[in-house]
Amino acid sequence: MIKISPSVLACDFSKLGEEVRKVEDAGAEWLHLDVMDGMFVPNISFGPDVIRSVRKQSEMVFDVHLMIMDPIRYIDGFVKAGADLITFHYESCEDRMAVIEKIRAAGKKAAISLKPATPASVLEPFLPYLDMVLIMTVEPGFGGQKFMTDMMDKVRAVREMIKKSGRDIDVQVDGGINAETTKTAAAAGANVLVAGSSIFGAPDAAKAVLDIRSAAENSYCG
Numbered sequence: 461m462i463k464i465s466p467s468v469l470a471c472d473f474s475k476l477g478e479e480v481r482k483v484e485d486a487g488a489e490w491l492h493l494d495v496m497d498g499m500f501v502p503n504i505s506f507g508p509d510v511i512r513s514v515r516k517q518s519e520m521v522f523d524v525h526l527m528i529m530d531p532i533r534y535i536d537g538f539v540k541a542g543a544d545l546i547t548f549h550y551e552s553c554e555d556r557m558a559v560i561e562k563i564r565a566a567g568k569k570a571a572i573s574l575k576p577a578t579p580a581s582v583l584e585p586f587l588p589y590l591d592m593v594l595i596m597t598v599e600p601g602f603g604g605q606k607f608m609t610d611m612m613d614k615v616r617a618v619r620e621m622i623k624k625s626g627r628d629i630d631v632q633v634d635g636g637i638n639a640e641t642t643k644t645a646a647a648a649g650a651n652v653l654v655a656g657s658s659i660f661g662a663p664d665a666a667k668a669v670l671d672i673r674s675a676a677e678n679s680y681c682g
């Protein structure tokens with residue numbers, strides 16, 4: 461099933477509640493919340509307190525993308541803040557299984573994200589325990605970058621691995637997603653589309669959500 465996950469990183473933070481309502485009313489099922497610590501990535505965004513206050517305003521699935529070192533330290537905090545799904549980076553810690561276990565023990569969905577240079581093969585031991593895999597289509601850290609088409613081999617490889625596993629695991633893409641690049645990503649096997657600037661930077665955010673959804677539905681070959 462196709463899911464659209466608008467990234468609030470690109471919204472107007474002075475009216476966060478209103479921005480979130482806009483994409484929820486447009487039918488986006490998920491809300492993508494990018495957490496950056498200035499260490500794992502060279503940028504700082506927001507933490508659990510902001511997520512907790514948005515939680516009161518929205519029924520969407522809260523899709524929390526942790527771009528932080530040693531994520532295990534903060535899993536409890538993000539669970540309490542209202543995360544439904546927590547994604548951490550393969551490159552951000554050593555004991556990935558411990559992080560997955562901690563997320564699952566809290567009754568939440570777990571996902572691993574791969575930076576552009578990290579190959580799909582590292583996922584193999586973790587697939588039986590994951591609900592989603594996030595393939596970054598830009599270097600993490602900033603919104604508004606150009607979609608890396610050369611990540612599509614990795615998306616296809618992950619979709620193949622998932623098919624073989626027999627489990628129902630989502631494949632998410634994040635970075636440079638708009639109605640055009642969605643076609644390429646969905647055709648390669650991505651079914652969860654994260655989009656920041658192409659939604660919140662559009663004159664009509666609701667239309668941008670609908671355009672990404674129809675592009676995904678017409679191109680997805682899962």
Ligand code: DX5
Binds near residue numbers: 470598599601654
């Ligand atoms: C980048 C973040 C993305 C970002 C995407 O590190 O993970 O979620 O907000 O922004 P756009 O859609 O503008 O590339």
Ligand code: ZN
Binds near residue numbers: 467492493494525654
């Ligand atoms: Zn993200």
